Amino acid sequence: MPFAYDDQNIFAKILRGEIPNDTVLETDHTLAFNDITPQAPVHVLVIPKGSYVCHDHFAAEASDAELVDFARVTARIVAEKGLSPGGNGKGYRTISNAGSHGVQEVPHYHLHILGGRAMGRMLQKD
Ligand code: AMP
Numbered sequence: 183m184p185f186a187y188d189d190q191n192i193f194a195k196i197l198r199g200e201i202p203n204d205t206v207l208e209t210d211h212t213l214a215f216n217d218i219t220p221q222a223p224v225h226v227l228v229i230p231k232g233s234y235v236c237h238d239h240f241a242a243e244a245s246d247a248e249l250v251d252f253a254r255v256t257a258r259i260v261a262e263k264g265l266s267p268g269g270n271g272k273g274y275r276t277i278s279n280a281g282s283h284g285v286q287e288v289p290h291y292h293l294h295i296l297g298g299r300a301m302g303r304m305l306q307k308d
Contacts, residue, residue, distance in 0.1 A: 193290035211251040223298025234291040236280035265297040
């Protein structure tokens with residue numbers, strides 16, 4: 183079954199300029215902005231400008247240009263925030279929630295970049 187994209191989701195409204203965002207980086211294909219409820223000193227959301235619901239939708243259907251741009255934007259943010267283990271940073275975590283089991287709240291694909299503190303174990307048992 184094809185993905186059904188809800189264009190009334192909050193990130194779609196951000197992309198249309200209907201609600202504000204705290205932009206970190208913007209390119210032709212990608213927007214990155216600070217999470218409104220940060221879970222760490224650095225908490226940036228990276229989203230494609232295209233209408234993709236979740237990671238596997240984006241990975242399967244985005245163009246090469248969109249895919250590369252998204253990856254490069256993510257790397258630039260990690261570098262610019264001083265998080266990269268390759269640049270003496272202490273590291274970070276990326277998370278992408280998908281669907282109900284992934285507890286995805288906003289149905290527009292997004293990658294969380296979290297850093298600036300130790301993240302703890304990857305998953306809780308609950
Ligand atoms: P997820 O559970 O992966 O769908 O996460 C959605 C994230 O979007 C949460 O971390 C929210 O804090 C964040 N969020 C929701 N609305 C906004 C907004 N208007 N601007 C920035 N971040 C938002």
